[in-house]
Amino acid sequence: MTAETPPPPAEEPAFRPGPQEPSHAHPVLAAVAGAVIGVGAVGVSWTFAGGGGGPAGPPPSLASWTPTAFTLTGTFELTDGAVGDGAGGCRGEGGYDDIFEGTAVTVYDAAGTVVATGHLGDSMPDGGTCRFDVSVGDVPTGERFYLVRVSHRGTVLLTEAQAAAGGFGATLG
Template sequence: MSSNYLPPPTDPPPPFPHPPKHRYVHPLLAALVGAVVGAGAVGSAWAVVGGSHGAGKTSPSSATPQTPRTFALNGTFELADGVIDDGTGGCQGGDGYDDIFEGAAVTVYDGAGTVIATGELGESTLESEGTCRFDVSVGNVPTGRGFYKVEVSHRGTVQLSETEAESGAFGASLG
């Protein structure tokens, strides 16, 4: 044998490390995980920002929702024709005006024609000139509508500005 000959190693060389196998992640799963992480981040931000506005409150759940401001629409409604004296100083409609009486429906609409409050005709008074005057008071009318339409029974609407409605300037007549 020659001297250039090296004996085989006694221990085999260490194996080469295998590269890690890449796992396939379905795009839908990745999107779901992203959405959950994003929602958590947004929720955390809201908690931090909301906490700075709620100084002195014990918890966010103790906050009460804002209720819209309302007013009572007050005024009068007069019936000039078909008036019937009820014998007690009050009156009601007759002769085609049978739907006009204490308790008849009063409906308040906004400009879009949406019903926003309801009430009824109040106490009636027989006036000396033969008209029947009713008190009108409809509560819980929301503010901020600009103008209002008021209907007594099914007799058509009368339009008022918000200033008129809030100041008790409603007045309508029939007959």
């Protein structure tokens, strides 16, 4: 048996491509498109869920706002046993050694309940006396009067108007 070669085709066969591979978009473009779609979906969800994040209606007027707390300020003066502290300030000595920068200041309401605490602030010697700044924050409003105590010493009575206006002043010694 002899092998015969088939005759050549009369014309060239048309190009027939094989199965095509799926095309892949550029990874950066795919990421950007995904982010845009995701953000849009979240925005639409918030809109329909009512989660706009802000209060309904206009903000309240400042004229109708009332504070719920204030800072009690004033001075405390030690007139006996005052000495320099070596750093430009002063402190008490002897029977007054509990008086220094950082000594507790306690504010009580009319019922005797502690409503705020602070401490003696910066001190300044003044001709044999020692003057301390007093500042106690977050004192709640709405009391007829307040009692203020420095260390374990006696209390000073102030009205709310005096306390809120920086009217605390006490002397020891």
